[in-house]
Amino acid sequence: MERKKFYKRLLLIAIPIMIQYFISISVNLMDSFMVGKLGESSVAALGIANQYFFIFNLILLGVNSGCGVLISQFWGSKDVRNIKKVLGIALVSGVAASILFVLGGMLLTGNIIEIFTIDQSVKGIGVLYLRTVCLSYVFMAVSMAFGFASRGVEKTVLPMVSSAIALVFNIVFNYAFIFGKFGFPQMGVVGAAYATLIARAVEMTVIVSSIYLKDHIIKSSIKEMTGFDLEFLKRALKTAVPVIVNDLCWGIGMTMYSVVYGRLGTESIAAVQICMSVQNVFMTVLFAVANASSVMVGKEVGRGEYERAKYYASNFVKMSIAMSLVMGAMLYASTPTILSIYNVSSKVMHMTRYMMYVSAFAMPLKFINTLLIVGIMRGGGDAKTALAIELVTMWLIGVPICFITAFVLHMNAEHVYALVLAEELVRVFVCMKRYNSGNWINNVTSEMKRAA
Numbered sequence: 001m002e003r004k005k006f007y008k009r010l011l012l013i014a015i016p017i018m019i020q021y022f023i024s025i026s027v028n029l030m031d032s033f034m035v036g037k038l039g040e041s042s043v044a045a046l047g048i049a050n051q052y053f054f055i056f057n058l059i060l061l062g063v064n065s066g067c068g069v070l071i072s073q074f075w076g077s078k079d080v081r082n083i084k085k086v087l088g089i090a091l092v093s094g095v096a097a098s099i100l101f102v103l104g105g106m107l108l109t110g111n112i113i114e115i116f117t118i119d120q121s122v123k124g125i126g127v128l129y130l131r132t133v134c135l136s137y138v139f140m141a142v143s144m145a146f147g148f149a150s151r152g153v154e155k156t157v158l159p160m161v162s163s164a165i166a167l168v169f170n171i172v173f174n175y176a177f178i179f180g181k182f183g184f185p186q187m188g189v190v191g192a193a194y195a196t197l198i199a200r201a202v203e204m205t206v207i208v209s210s211i212y213l214k215d216h217i218i219k220s221s222i223k224e225m226t227g228f229d230l231e232f233l234k235r236a237l238k239t240a241v242p243v244i245v246n247d248l249c250w251g252i253g254m255t256m257y258s259v260v261y262g263r264l265g266t267e268s269i270a271a272v273q274i275c276m277s278v279q280n281v282f283m284t285v286l287f288a289v290a291n292a293s294s295v296m297v298g299k300e301v302g303r304g305e306y307e308r309a310k311y312y313a314s315n316f317v318k319m320s321i322a323m324s325l326v327m328g329a330m331l332y333a334s335t336p337t338i339l340s341i342y343n344v345s346s347k348v349m350h351m352t353r354y355m356m357y358v359s360a361f362a363m364p365l366k367f368i369n370t371l372l373i374v375g376i377m378r379g380g381g382d383a384k385t386a387l388a389i390e391l392v393t394m395w396l397i398g399v400p401i402c403f404i405t406a407f408v409l410h411m412n413a414e415h416v417y418a419l420v421l422a423e424e425l426v427r428v429f430v431c432m433k434r435y436n437s438g439n440w441i442n443n444v445t446s447e448m449k450r451a452a
Contacts, residue, residue, distance in 0.1 A: 021284040067090040072152045079445070088220070298314075
């Protein structure tokens with residue numbers, strides 16, 4: 001009976017999240033596919049410009065994931081009043097960060113692109129794209145705050161629907177703006193930026209209007225969202241900040257990898273961009289399960305049902321191992337077909353194929369690490385340990401390997417990419433040790449309730 005209840009809740013939460021992740025990733029993937037028809041310089045420019053968005057997105061994910069832990073645990077005790085306060089913190093923080101990144105994207109565009117490439121043709125395309133697409137960041141900040149809060153209270157369909165509508169707009173306007181269809185001028189990569197801007201604005205409009213026109217649990221007035229005092233804010237940040245720092249440091253590490261690949265040549269960054277875009281599609285199942293585990297485990301911890309939280313976590317681990325093997329096999333088998341879509345040189349094609357095969361074999365490691373860090377540890381309130389594991393494995397193992405193999409040993413980009421995955425192997429051992437100890441359970445909302 002308990003197992004049946006677990007899977008029923010999992011499906012209700014995970015399937016809409018999985019669909020939403022697939023849709024969100026498809027927005028970027030469609031940009032990659034369509035821009036891929038313009039050649040590898042355009043693909044490289046898109047990938048480089050999106051590194052700036054990548055850092056911004058990680059800050060948003062950190063803020064909303066950290067607040068999501070609190071919302072899930074408050075939801076366990078049906079404390080809607082404090083859920084609305086946490087939503088307010090996430091919304092204010094996200095919008096403030098988005099304004100800073102928009103200003104940076106508008107005023108420092110050339111400097112940002114130059115971090116990743118010295119190719120002037122790639123830089124010119126990247127500058128034009130970034131100056132336009134950065135305007136979408138404010139819309140995304142609002143959408144993500146309401147979307148994560150909705151997931152935290154187990155209402156996952158609304159974020160999925162809003163993302164689906166955004167994808168449709170993105171595809172239509174990508175086609176129209178990039179290639180000059182339906183009477184619009186042909187704008188190339190800049191057209192992809194305008195399409196993304198429109199899609200993000202539509203997504204925000206759908207999710208906010210749906211919440212406020214219906215009797216949604218997280219429908220909140222400004223007074224309700226800002227009704228927290230300094231003590232409540234401090235306790236919220238105590239949980240959220242390690243998650244923000246975790247995601248940000250991971251993101252900076254990934255950006256360092258991109259800097260290395262960019263310095264190895266336009267072909268290298270184009271190959272990595274294609275590989276990561278495709279890999280992310282196959283990782284949507286994992287992201288959905290990890291988010292579902294955070295919500296379900298967090299809710300049980302918030303209720304004080306610690307044994308049930310452990311039972312749920314155990315089921316998630318077993319399930320992820322099986323799914324990762326299936327996803328890895330599918331990625332490996334479909335690689336030739338997927339690569340046939342891209343109009344790139346034989347060198348880029350060879351490098352990308354190698355990277356995607358390596359990613360397929362590494363899929364189980366990525367699955368387990370993401371589940372434990374993003375899902376179980378965060379949901380259980382163990383964000384500080386998750387941060388420590390992420391920092392040590394990436395910055396003491398992954399980043400040094402990347403720089404040494406590229407600039408000291410002068411290896412090819414595809415071999416650098418493969419060796420960097422050694423960090424995932426070390427991380428999985430450390431994560432499993434923490435998980436097996438059971439010390440990842442920490443009810444972080446109990447003190448906040450007293451503070452409120």
